[in-house]
Amino acid sequence: MIPNLEIMKLATYYRQEENTFCRLIDLNETELGAYDKIYFFSEINREINVPDAFRAAENVVYGGSAFTKGKYQPFENEIIDYTIAKPFVYKEILKQRFQAGAKIKAINHVLDDSYYRMRANDDKLPIPPIIAKKRIYLFDRDIFYDDWQDVLQNIAKRNPSMIVPIHPVYCRTLADYFTIRNFNRFSRASTFVLDINIPLTDVAFMLKKYKNKFLADVTKTSTVYLELGGTCKTSYDYYNDLVYKINLLYSFWSNDIPIKIKFVYPEGSTNPIQDLEKEIEKWINGDKFFDKYTTIDERLEGRGKISNKKNAYLRDQRDTALKYFPNASGLFKQSYANLKERKVWRI
Numbered sequence: 001m002i003p004n005l006e007i008m009k010l011a012t013y014y015r016q017e018e019n020t021f022c023r024l025i026d027l028n029e030t031e032l033g034a035y036d037k038i039y040f041f042s043e044i045n046r047e048i049n050v051p052d053a054f055r056a057a058e059n060v061v062y063g064g065s066a067f068t069k070g071k072y073q074p075f076e077n078e079i080i081d082y083t084i085a086k087p088f089v090y091k092e093i094l095k096q097r098f099q100a101g102a103k104i105k106a107i108n109h110v111l112d113d114s115y116y117r118m119r120a121n122d123d124k125l126p127i128p129p130i131i132a133k134k135r136i137y138l139f140d141r142d143i144f145y146d147d148w149q150d151v152l153q154n155i156a157k158r159n160p161s162m163i164v165p166i167h168p169v170y171c172r173t174l175a176d177y178f179t180i181r182n183f184n185r186f187s188r189a190s191t192f193v194l195d196i197n198i199p200l201t202d203v204a205f206m207l208k209k210y211k212n213k214f215l216a217d218v219t220k221t222s223t224v225y226l227e228l229g230g231t232c233k234t235s236y237d238y239y240n241d242l243v244y245k246i247n248l249l250y251s252f253w254s255n256d257i258p259i260k261i262k263f264v265y266p267e268g269s270t271n272p273i274q275d276l277e278k279e280i281e282k283w284i285n286g287d288k289f290f291d292k293y294t295t296i297d298e299r300l301e302g303r304g305k306i307s308n309k310k311n312a313y314l315r316d317q318r319d320t321a322l323k324y325f326p327n328a329s330g331l332f333k334q335s336y337a338n339l340k341e342r343k344v345w346r347i
Helices: 005-016 052-056 078-082 087-099 104-112 148-156 174-181 200-217 235-253 274-284 296-300 308-324 326-333 336-342
Strands: 038-041 060-063 114-116 135-138 162-165 169-171 192-194 224-229 260-264
Touching: 005 038, 005 078, 005 087, 005 114, 087 104, 148 162, 169 174, 174 192, 174 200, 200 235, 224 235, 224 274, 235 274, 235 308, 235 326, 235 336, 260 274, 274 296, 274 308, 296 308, 296 326, 308 326
Parallel strands: 038 060, 114 135, 135 162, 169 192, 192 224, 224 260
Antiparallel strands: none
16 A cells, blocks of 8 residues: 555645644545545546545545646645655554554555655655655656756665655656666666657667667566557557557567567547557566467467457457558567567568
């Protein structure tokens, strides 16, 4: 369990600065008029379940980056953002979880770990107190501010057991990627996304230069991904992105670098090949990495646990993409094994 940072800040602020009672309330509550304000905050991107009673209530304040298209909006009262988050507001729910069988070690982690957002817009926020050998969680969706290395160094000096980002770490340069992957105490088990916009004509040169570094860094159990999906402006952009990302993926695979795929749902647009891309993600990111001898086409033709009806639907999405990029049909006929054996992928 990772508690919500802003809810803890709010509770701490109201308790210390306003001397006001506050508590967590159950989502099943329907009588909400007795409360002065109800804060509904979330960092979860998708499928935020806001009960009808909360939607209808006029005293509910929504916040957290899940409600603002991924961009954190600071509090109007900036003192709240600067407040050191304390987890006391979660004590009752933690007590209930302990009584339900949760281990005391897990309960103590929530109470002893630290929680930190580096920035509120352009304002740099203070590093909270850190108990030595305990974790600190980062809540920023993008940690690569100009001074990010200095901030992490200052955190590391306080001797946490680990620095853990709660969101995927999007690395837009290879310099950032290799630096943070080797950063002392930064969790290597976190999700890392290579968000590099490199022309396909330059990929071979890039891999020749960095191949040994990638081979030393990325294994079949590594959580290092390329992104599929996301938010594009047009259907054509989605088809183009699919062709680009699979070409880039195969370039890594031909060098025996087992990069994976992370599918991302769109914000405010429709992805015409969403189901196909989700199936590609499943094909690659299975429990045992994936069947390295199977191609996407073979999976869509019935290999694996997919119904015939779904197979046909997914093949339709593939065929629609190929109408725009007919020369890309070979992308669906490759496996990790044959790319690794050939040691080359010609784009």
